[in-house]
Amino acid sequence: MIPLLTSAQIHEVDAHAIAHEPITSIDLMERASKAFVSWFINHFPDKRQAISVYCGTGNNGGDGLAIARILNGHGYGQLNVKVARFSNKATDDFNTNFQLLQQTEVPLLEINKDESFPPEDSSILIDALLGSGLNKPLSGDYEKLVKHLNMLNKTVVAVDVPTGLLTEGDVDKEATVLRADLVITFQQPKLNFLLPESGAFINCWEVVNIGLNEGYIQSLSSPYQFVEEKDIKAILKPRHKFSNKGTFGHALMVAGQAQTMGAALLCSSACVYAGAGLTTACIPEAGLTALNSYQAEVMAIVRQGNDLPDIDYEKFSAIGIGPGLGKDENALALLTDILVNYNKPLVLDADALNLLSQHHELVRQLPAGSIITPHMKEFDRLFGDHTNWWQRLQTLQQKAKELNIYIVLKNDYTITGTPDGKLYFNSTSNAAMATGGMGDVLTGIITSLLSQKYSPVEACLAGIYIHGKAGDELALPNRLHVVLPGQVAAKLPATMAKLTA
Structure with missing residues (x-):
């Protein structure tokens, strides 16, 4: 650093x-x-x-x-x-x-x-x-x-x-x-x-x-640290002989509605590509065909109507929730159920953050070590309006300590605030990645790393870095104006292989 x-x-x-x-x-x-x-x-x-x-x-x-x-x-x-x-x-x-x-x-x-x-x-x-x-x-x-x-x-x-x-x-x-x-x-x-x-x-x-x-x-x-490639190489673990799918955990992605299945597909796919041994997506019934077509490696727990799905939380080593989930009563009930029944660190993004901003009492129920990944507007909805980014840094530092969670504040140099008061600035990514769905991919990556027994701070720092690095490897050598989230997800295995070689 x-x-x-x-x-x-x-x-x-x-x-x-x-x-x-x-x-x-x-x-x-x-x-x-x-x-x-x-x-x-x-x-x-x-x-x-x-x-x-x-x-x-x-x-x-x-x-x-x-x-x-x-x-x-x-x-x-x-x-x-x-x-x-x-x-x-x-x-x-x-x-x-x-x-x-x-x-x-x-x-x-x-x-x-x-x-x-x-x-x-x-x-x-x-x-x-x-x-x-x-x-x-x-x-x-x-x-x-x-x-x-x-x-x-x-x-x-x-x-x-x-x-x-x-x-x-x-x-x-x-x-x-x-x-x-x-x-x-x-x-x-x-x-x-x-x-x-x-x-x-x-x-x-x-x-x-x-x-x-x-x-x-x-x-x-x-308290301010700039993350370098050597730091990520020290975090990432190579895959050894005699590993199996159980070695790398079982991740659950709770995401999507009928109209927003793209978000669920992207985060689930990224979870697979980032190395989770097993990935299950909790999705609406209407999205099952899309999931099977897009990423056959992802299993499904189907949500039907207004009923809460029957989830055996004990079997999952990490849960990510929020992309495309919606903000209706069903989404709120599902988020609340997870907060009540799952006591390991969670990864929350997108609509999960919107629900937290509407129901502030739920913020205090986040398990210790959980990770939230807001962009600027989501951050301000959660923690109040700010007139500049220096103010956001101070709030980021304060809230991560106060809530005992990790806050990933997304921008060009995405910043991770930790419970010990550190603020880590990421050094990868580029403007070609500025397109809808990129945050869903990041959520899947971080959830995947948590499922593989990386600590929350390791999952944040490595997840953000390899997300940006994959985008750099796609965009910069080829001088691409835009790279798509699905391309970044598919690039992850090669990017991680280089870093762990």
Whole structure:
């Protein structure tokens, strides 16, 4: 796991490196700037392209000055640097790099307070104005400059953090932020990069390693963790000789109505493909033919009319409930029956969550260790309206601890909140997966892993990761605009085989 640090913790890591590596702050700045340039020149190889580097007078500006000097040394001949001198303050490392840049032929222009902005002919702008040190919205000359640069519609590459974007905390959708086509950030992603509000300001980001002490980073107390492939490889268990269907559990998927059998088919199919030894679907009688046609490996418990189905709950090692189930009295009665008679962790999604939001007393009846998988609107219906995603993070952390459950809050970097207060951000998936039914597949995967005796936290982290990874393996190499949920489900065995090889 990569601990995701706050701005204060990032500065603490820098200070630790300076004190214990040991390394001077100016040499650490040089190392970071070289890492930036290494990535930049591989992806912007045309050395004839005109580039303007915009620098503030803090350490982010110092990075920008060093980057300009190093790019010049690599033969980028159409460089110029513009320094925003909006105050008399400057850091020592900025001043050192300013003097070093003056010894080169790179043109250097200063923009003073209340001056009009110079014309801009470059096609690429490197943003090194403020970086991660910002703790309040932009105002004054910086705000005017950023608004001016946004109007130019240039390609913007930000150094570490786009100017105006807070690294953590509430992000105002109306905030003035220098919109970045690319952010090259140091050592690890910043927390707010992983929240949907950042999408208005960042097209994509890349992390470059600047050699900070990983052991010290791991030692810092951060509830926020970024899940890597190696973490999932450590969780997933290979299949051994002499295994049989009983080895991998018996999962029950309670889903579907006559009009919404697609959801039941998708979650049940995903449960099979993710490796459950046996999968049974509890479905309406009208859906039996569809189930037998779509996935013959899935057994059925048929729901007839208003009667509760006769379910021997003891035989099931995991139960998932909700996709396409509906919100009528029959669905409520079935959910209530499961909550009363099944005391192992459950997986609840879709209509099961809608029923919980309408009958809040049922939330307290969830067995310890249960998993709920809401998207943003379902989350807000359950736990109250939120004005931004940072607020949702705080509620997610609080409710997972309070209810002793696991909450999977779905977005691009799906977040798992755990009873011990940790928030895990997933690192797989892509926009081609943004289509109806994808959540049903995730529900089936997580239920399948629970049935195979993975712990709830393992089922969440691995389930989310392999779901996104299967989608990535379908969409990215083939440059597909859309991948379908059924395709993702069918891809799961191959994806899991690679991870357990």
